[in-house]
Amino acid sequence: MRDAFLGGGFALVVLQLGLTRQLSYQSALTVEWWPRAAAAVAIALAGVIFAVALSARPLTRAGARAREHLLGQRLYLERTTAAERTPLRSPELPYVVLFERPRAAGRVVRELLEREGIDRRTGADPAFFGRGRIVVRALAVAIVGGALALAFLTTAPTSAAPDETAVLDGVEGDYGVAVTDADIAATLSRNDDGVGRLEVVETLKAEVSGNLRTVPQITRVWRDVVDGRDQGLTVESITVDDEAVPFEQTRRLGHAVVQTRLTDDWSGEHDVEVRYALERPVAAGEDTDRVTWTALMAGWSWPWTTVDAEPERVRIALTLTDGVGEGLTSDSGWLDSTPYRPDSPPEPLGDTVQRAGQTVISLDARAADEGTSGSRWPSSSSYAGLDLAFPAGTFSSVTTPGLGHMVWTALPWVAGPVLGAAAVVLGLVGMGARTRVGVRRDVARWLPPSTIVAQVVLIGWAAGDAASEDAILPVVLIPFALSVLVAIIAYVRTRRRGIVT
Numbered sequence: 057m058r059d060a061f062l063g064g065g066f067a068l069v070v071l072q073l074g075l076t077r078q079l080s081y082q083s084a085l086t087v088e089w090w091p092r093a094a095a096a097v098a099i100a101l102a103g104v105i106f107a108v109a110l111s112a113r114p115l116t117r118a119g120a121r122a123r124e125h126l127l128g129q130r131l132y133l134e135r136t137t138a139a140e141r142t143p144l145r146s147p148e149l150p151y152v153v154l155f156e157r158p159r160a161a162g163r164v165v166r167e168l169l170e171r172e173g174i175d176r177r178t179g180a181d182p183a184f185f186g187r188g189r190i191v192v193r194a195l196a197v198a199i200v201g202g203a204l205a206l207a208f209l210t211t212a213p214t215s216a217a218p219d220e221t222a223v224l225d226g227v228e229g230d231y232g233v234a235v236t237d238a239d240i241a242a243t244l245s246r247n248d249d250g251v252g253r254l255e256v257v258e259t260l261k262a263e264v265s266g267n268l269r270t271v272p273q274i275t276r277v278w279r280d281v282v283d284g285r286d287q288g289l290t291v292e293s294i295t296v297d298d299e300a301v302p303f304e305q306t307r308r309l310g311h312a313v314v315q316t317r318l319t320d321d322w323s324g325e326h327d328v329e330v331r332y333a334l335e336r337p338v339a340a341g342e343d344t345d346r347v348t349w350t351a352l353m354a355g356w357s358w359p360w361t362t363v364d365a366e367p368e369r370v371r372i373a374l375t376l377t378d379g380v381g382e383g384l385t386s387d388s389g390w391l392d393s394t395p396y397r398p399d400s401p402p403e404p405l406g407d408t409v410q411r412a413g414q415t416v417i418s419l420d421a422r423a424a425d426e427g428t429s430g431s432r433w434p435s436s437s438s439y440a441g442l443d444l445a446f447p448a449g450t451f452s453s454v455t456t457p458g459l460g461h462m463v464w465t466a467l468p469w470v471a472g473p474v475l476g477a478a479a480v481v482l483g484l485v486g487m488g489a490r491t492r493v494g495v496r497r498d499v500a501r502w503l504p505p506s507t508i509v510a511q512v513v514l515i516g517w518a519a520g521d522a523a524s525e526d527a528i529l530p531v532v533l534i535p536f537a538l539s540v541l542v543a544i545i546a547y548v549r550t551r552r553r554g555i556v557t
Contacts, residue, residue, distance in 0.1 A: 058109050065105035072098035130155045144168040188495040196506035199475075203510035207517040214468045214528055216521040217395040218309045219355030219437075220277045227308075229315065232272025234365035235328075237261040240351045242374045244337070244444075250452030252380075254287075254334040254349060259327070263365040266323030273316045274303075274328055275359060279350040279439065280312040284461030288335030295329045296322070311353070338451040344385065345446040345454055349374065352440035354395050366423070370434060373418035374442050380450065381408070381415020387445040390419070394438045396521060402443040417442060468518035469531055472511060476535020479507040483542035487549045500550050504543035511536045 072095050129151050133139070139152050139160070149168075153161040224230045239259040246252050264272050274296070280289035289312045294303045302317040314330070339346050351372050360367050376384075389402025409416040421433040434440035457465075486500020515532045522528050 061105050061109040065102035065109070068098055069102045139164055144172050144174075189498050192495060192498040192502050196502040199503075199506045199510045200513075203513040203517075207513050210517075212468050212518045212520075213465045214518050214522065217279075217354075217398065218311070219395055220353040221355045221358050223277050223309050223311050223313065223353070224275060224359060227275065227313075227315070229270045229273035230275040230359055232265040232268050232270075232362060233274055233328075233360070234263045234265070234362040235260045235360035235367055236263060236365055237369045238360075238367065239371045240373070241371075242349060242351070243377060244347060244349075244374060244380060245377045246380055246451060250450075252338040252347070252451040252453055254337040254347070256332050256334075256349075256351075258330040258332075260330070262326050262328050263362070264323045264326060265362050265364065266321055271318055271321060272323075273318060274301075274330070275313070275315045276330055277308075277353050277359075278312045278332070279353060280334070281310055282348045282350075283339065284457035284465065285336070285339045285455045287337050287455075290333055290335065292331040292333060293329075294331075296326050298327070298329075336453060336455050338454050340448075340454045340456045341445065343448050344387070345448055345450045347444045347446070348391075348441070349444075350391065350439050350441040352434055354437055354439055356434070356440065357436040368424070369420075369422050370440075371418065371420045372434075372440060372442075373416060374444075376415040376417075377413070379413050380446070381410070381417075383446045383450050384408075384415070385445040385447065389443060391439045391441045391443055396523075405442075468514075468528060471514050471518065472532035472535045475507045475511050475514070476539045479504040479511075479535075479539035480542045482507075483546035487546050497550060500546040504539060504546055508536070508539050508543055511539060 076091060076095050133148065133152055133155060138148055139156055142148050142152050142164075152164065156164065237260070240256065241259075242254055242256040244252060244254050258276070260274075262274070274294060278289055280287045291303065291305045291312075291314045294301055294314070294316055296316075296318075303314055304317060305312065305314045307313060314332075334349070337347050337349065339348065352370075357367050384405075387402075389404050392403045393400040405417055409418075419432040421431060423433060425431040426433040482499050482503040486496055486498075486503075488496065511532070515536060519526070519528045519532055
C-alpha cells in the first residue's frame with residue numbers, strides 16, 4: 057500500500073506537468089489562472105502523500121498492530137536466543153530468519169538442514185519447479201500446438217477432394233465459355249518396351265459470351281494424381297478454330313489446371329481442341345496393373361455453363377491399341393466415384409467394340425436424356441472416366457506411391473489411437489504418484505487433458521467429411537472416449553490424495 061501511494065503521487069505530478077507542457081502553446085495558459093493553480097495543487101497534494109507514506113506511522117490500524125506484533129516477536133527472539141535453540145520445524149523459525157542478518161540466517165538454516173539430514177540442493181525439493189516439470193508443461197502445449205498446426209495448415213487425406221468449381225475458385229476468366237458439345241477421345245498405347253502412354257484429344261463446341269469484365273478463357277481441370285501416383289499430365293496444345301493459342305499450365309489444390317492467355321474479345325461460336333497426354337498412366341494394384349483416367353472432374357458442368365448455353369452432349373471414348381484391351385479384367389469399369397467416396401467401385405463397362413486389334417470403350421450421352429432409363433449422362437457430382445484393370449506385367453512402366461504418401465495416408469488412422477493410448481498410459485502412470493507434487497503428478501494433470509484437446513482438433517481434421525458408416529469414426533472416437541475417462545479418473549485420484557498445485 058505504501059508503494060501504491062508513493063507511485064500514485066509521483067504519477068499525478070508527472071501527468072499534470074505533462075498536460076501543462078503539452079498545452080503550453082495555447083494563449084489560455086497565459087490568461088487564465090486555473091491551469092497554474094491545478095499544477096500547484098497537484099504538486100502540493102503529492103508532497104502531502106509522500107510525507108504521509110514515508111513517515112514512520114503506519115497507514116492503517118491493522119498495519120500498526122502488525123508492526124507492534126513484529127517488534128514484540130523480535131524482542132522475544134532476541135531475549136531467548138531463539139537462533140541457537142529453534143528446531144527446523146518450529147513455527148518460530150521464519151521469524152528467526154526474518155530478524156537475523158542475511159549471513160547469520162543462512163548459517164542457521166544450513167546447520168538445521170545438516171542436523172536433520174536433509175539434502176540442501178534446490179532440485180531435491182519435490183515442490184521445486186525444475187526441468188522435469190517444465191518439460192511436462194512444454195510437452196502439453198506442444199501437443200496441442202502441433203494438432204492445431206496440422207489441422208489449420210493441411211487437408212487430411214480422408215477429407216473430400218475439391219471439385220472443379222473449388223479448384224477454379226478465384227481464377228480470373230474461367231466464366232464465359234459454354235461448351236455445348238464435348239467429344240473426349242483417348243488412346244492408350246504400349247510401346248515395344250511395354251511403357252504405357254495415354255493421349256487425349258478434347259474437341260469442344262464453345263459459345264463464348266461477350267461484354268464481360270474479363271476476357272473469357274478456355275480453362276480445364278484434371279485429376280492427375282490418383283492414390284498418390286502422379287500420372288505426369290502434360291498439355292501439348294490448344295487450338296481455337298484450328299489456330300494455336302497461348303496457354304499456361306499450373307497446379308491448384310493438387311490438380312492440373314490449364315488456361316489460355318487470350319487478350320482480345322472472341323465472343324461467338326468456336327471449335328476448340330485441347331490435346332494432352334498422361335506419361336505415367338499405369339499404377340500398380342493388387343496383382344494388377346491399373347489405369348485410372350479422369351476425363352471430367354466432379355462439378356464439370358458448372359464452368360461449361362453460362363446464362364445462354366449449357367452442355368447438351370458428351371462423348372467419352374478410350375481406344376486400347378496393340379491388343380492391350382484383350383487383357384482387361386472384370387474389375388474394369390466406368391468411374392462411379394465422387395470426391396466424398398473416392399473408393400466406390402466402377403460401373404460395368406458394358407459392350408466394347410473390337411476392330412483390327414483395337415478395343416474401343418465409349419459412351420455417348422445427351423442432356424435431354426438425363427434421368428431416363430439407360431441414360432449414361434455423367435453426373436456433375438461424380439468423376440467421369442475409366443478405371444481399367446490388366447493382369448500384372450501387362451505394362452513395364454508401373455508407378456507406386458512413395459513412402460511419404462503412404463505415411464501421410466495412414467496419419468488420420470493412427471493419430472487418434474496413438475494420442476488415445478498416450479493419454480491412457482500417462483494417466484495411469486501419473487495416478488501412481490506418491491508425492492504431493494512432482495513430475496509424475498504433473499504427468500497426470502497436464503498430459504492427458506492436452507492429448508484430449510489435440511484429439512478434439514484432429515477428429516474434426518480427419519473425420520470432418522465422414523459419413524455415419526465410415527470406418528474413420530470409431531477409429532478416432534473410441535480412443536477419445538477412453539482418454540476422457542482416464543483423464544477424469546486421474547484428476548480425481550490425484551485430488552483425493554491431497555495433491556495441490
